[in-house]
Amino acid sequence: MALHARSRPPAPVGPKFDADGSFRRYPGNTVICAIGADNPALAPLVAAQRALARAPWASHFAFLPPSSFHMTVFEGVCEAVRAPGHWPADLVDASLAEVTERFRERLTGVEAPDAIRMRVSRLASMDTRASSVRLLPWDEKEESRLRSFRDRLSERLGLRHAGHDAYAFHVTLSYLVRWPAPEAEAAIRADHARFGAALAEALPEIVLPAPDFCLFEDMARFDPVLPLGPQRA
Template identity: 30%
Template sequence: MHAPYVSPKLATFSTAYNDAPPRDLGKRYSEEGEFLPEPGNTVVCHLIEGSKTQNAIIKARQRLIDMPEATTHLAFTPISSLHMTVFQGIIEYRRKWPYWPKEMSESSSIAEMTSFYLDRLHGFPKLPAFEMQVTSVTPYGLGMTGATPEDNRVVAEWRDAFADAFGYRHPNHEIYEFHITFAYGRRWFEPECLPAWQLMLDDCLRELRSEAPVIEMRPPAFCEFRDMKHFEELIVFEAL
């Protein structure tokens, strides 16, 4: 009899693959799942309120919440915060280049940095629109890629333009994996529970790709945040 299937990707969420606690535990959120202060700014596309996409994604998110291990192993962000990051802005705990622009002091306040970027981004060029699709579902959320090769090219153009405006490129700039976060890990999963998760996640992916083959999102927006629960739009970048 064959062992229940667990993908290599899902297996990385297990205690068998991890000795240290999840990376952001104690910094972004507590062991109890409460989100901690972590101010910064970023560029994201929020979901369109009331859209078919939002409804499908909320349904998928609820299926994760309903799993037996979810309430003890994951810290879920609010539905209102669901978004896809287009470009990572600055954040309190990353204050060195290439996560922070060289022309600004590393001791600048987050408010000063947001004001600096508000001035700089008002001249941001208009770029073509792009569409995204879901390619994977994990315990942490959705993996995304362009709906077509041209969409991949265009979203990369947006990222390059933001990198010029922000004054840095993260080391993973060229290979950044787009995603919509549902939750962060509070603890790793025991291997024996993962086959049930695999079945549920595979089913979620099939449903999402059927119900929302293209993910409806608002245009990219420069946002400020105090923690991972809310991203306030300050500038919306309308596409061509």
């Protein structure tokens, strides 16, 4: 079925955004590597986002502030999603604040990867309901470090999301909030491929800091609750 013919709005509309692209309250917690103002990766990512925002079809997407750019290492919980696999079974009746505090306790002292090396794979578009820069670990060693750390977080937090082993690392630049007309679909995908190729050339490597356990109220801001310490050689 063509995307424009779907009877329901794109998945981000309702939980994360209003139909006009404004942010909705969507509180939760997560483990992320922030891409701060001092990271050389930020400028190329902002340039890619600006290119997307200048496209004729840009009104179909809600763009995130660059200050929120990050790579998710491990999805935590969202207050609106308490289904099995999305909320710890031992904290089923706990509030988000209580879960966040319990997670903070469980993560205190955990060793985390530092100077994480990633590379740009591609810039995905509507198939993910977002403009997402797909990232791959630099090599097998880095892949093993990240996957092992995710397994350790899952065990400590008592939480294992569906697709845990195949989780795709990414940096989200925008979310789809309106289905495009059929004539725009090919242009959107072509532009994402073109901008993604330019980004991969401008940004051959992304080096990320040790992750933080963060709290968020919406998709515009992620506030650190606990920095996770780097692994020691």
